[in-house]
Amino acid sequence: MNHPHHIPATPETGTTGDDHGTPDAPNSTAAPAAPAAPDAPNPPDSSDPSDTSDARGAGGTAPAPARPAGTSANGDRAGGKGGTGGEPTREGNGPAGEAPLPHPARTPPAELREKLATRLGEAARAWFQHALEEAAAHPGRHGPISVWELRLAEAGRRCGPAGADAVRVLILHAARAGTDALTRVYFQGTADERRAVLHALPHLVTGPDALPLVEDALRANDTRLLAAALGPYAARHLDDHAWRHAVLKCLFTGVPVDHVADLERRASGDAELARMLRDYAAERTAAGRPVPDDLHRVLALTASAAPDREADTPHGKES
């Protein structure tokens, strides 16, 4: 079945009059660890999977893969002379066991930049510094592609996957990318680049113009995109119907609701969300399947009093 996330079309039984969008709760909804690392990452190069016995029976449910050795990508004869290729920069990962970087969407760029700088190896830090300066100096397009878009594309191999989200967000910030540029980069981007654009939205876009990007990501089946789509920007601008379906989709796909920014504020007093959650719980129970713990958690939040409905959260609060 390849349409796993078709949310059953739940007819809206009239709205409940909740039009979320109040500044009641601060945006400090207990920022969870960066989405990429909710579980302790396996140490790199930890084991040599030279024995397939460990692999047998690794069912589809989250095989804990033995990490292949040789991530250096420098085999015996890798004479890597690489134009734009360059050498793999695994150094960018920082020492193992270090705390994860702060959340790229929920951390002011200046602070993110400071934390990131201490984590990058020397070559990666120099590259990153240069990329920021270039982006700040040449934010516009010249030729078919702007230089910061190239930097955005290669950030993963230059700085290592652990810091790539933060690096990309900061490059977008340095280039002062607006909705048009963000839209172009998103739709021309890899999944990693798209994720970074989503994380950058609360820092760069004040109004709802960039919602189509969020909506696109919410349609995706890639759970990393789904998690990134539900950051502070979505919390501010997503309408109730879409927001409720996004929360439900998290429960369907196993995305921890910790990724949903401002969950408490938006869920509280939402009777329609409560109905959807109860229906989903009933469906799971009827099928003899467990009800996800997160469902009970969100359901409990809906039972709390609706916050005051005032003006929208001030834009740019996270930045």
Added chain:
Amino acid sequence: MRIFDPHIHMTSRTTDDYEAMYAAGVRAVVEPSFWLGQPRTSPASFLDYFDSLLGWEPFRAAQYGIAHHCTLALNPKEANDPRCTPVLDELPRYLVKDKVVAVGEIGYDSMTPAEDTALAAQLQLAADHGLPALVHTPHRDKLAGLRRTLDVVRESALPPDRVLVDHLNETTVKEARDSGCWLGFSVYPDTKMDEKRMVAVLRTCGTDRVLVNSAADWGKSDPLKTRRVADLMLAEGFTEDDVDQVMWRNPVAFYGLSGRLDLEVADTGATHEGNSILRGGE
């Protein structure tokens, strides 16, 4: 045993295949862009496909503990269709992406002038982007096709040690090896190479610069052929180190020339406990 399948079209395969591949020891794959069986009619169709190779497919692979990279190109067959060739203008912006580890599959299908043009242009793109190239050799008139391929490689800006010529067999391996290119062999249930012939070729030409792939796709093919070859190698007296060289170190070395190989399987984060594909399919 660790296996790197350097040429497999996972877009055409199921999650059962991913599971079986992981169980057999496959920990990394490279998916070259190619023909879909049904002809494309516009560059936009290529772009969606490239996006998928850089987005959805690596996500799927990671859920099964397999690192996924891709090679991008206009394939030889569709290089003959003027509706498709404008995709060559779009390739540069894709070739800068992380996880693109070569330009490919390029090469000859029917050896037409249009294929000459596309092959030469894309070898140049590889050189311009610091990427190696995966070059398909034709199924029909294979030896002549190989010779013409090697001629074009020699005239290109890309040195032969950054070129992998694929789908070789007994009749083409010697000239390919003498050219200094890397040597790819596709092992299929009925066509191309089979396990026994593959092991025989390894015995005569050695394990140096040799890569073995399943080239599994939407046709009759088997994503576990790499493991079958490895098992037969061991049964016929090759050492575990020989197997590791062919099945892991050689592909790592070749695609490592890109500087973009990242063999740590990306943590898919949210799905660590609940595979979204399985969960949703419940």
